Amino acid sequence: MARRYKGHMNGERYLANIDSDHREVHDLDNEKTGSNQCQIDEVIAAGNDRPYNSLEAAKREGFDNCHWCIGDSTR
Numbered sequence: 001m002a003r004r005y006k007g008h009m010n011g012e013r014y015l016a017n018i019d020s021d022h023r024e025v026h027d028l029d030n031e032k033t034g035s036n037q038c039q040i041d042e043v044i045a046a047g048n049d050r051p052y053n054s055l056e057a058a059k060r061e062g063f064d065n066c067h068w069c070i071g072d073s074t075r
């Protein structure tokens with residue numbers, strides 16, 4: 001898959017899911033598209049996507065790593 005230019009995304013590498021049940025950040029350059037993996041398009045469709053250009057910035061705002069595309073999830 002690839003970076004997105006829809007929803008709130010404009011080609012940024014990282015997408016954070018701001019849904020309060022998820023609060024995790026994805027690396028679109030390493031997206032995993034299996035069922036129940038990243039589900040990026042579902043996040044965008046729900047309006048829960050927030051773009052980041054760096055993983056560090058997303059982490060500073062409290063997002064956890066996605067287990068599939070980044071790893072080292074702390075949950």
Ligand SMILES: [Zn+2]
Nearest residue numbers: 026038066069
């Ligand atoms: Zn992911």
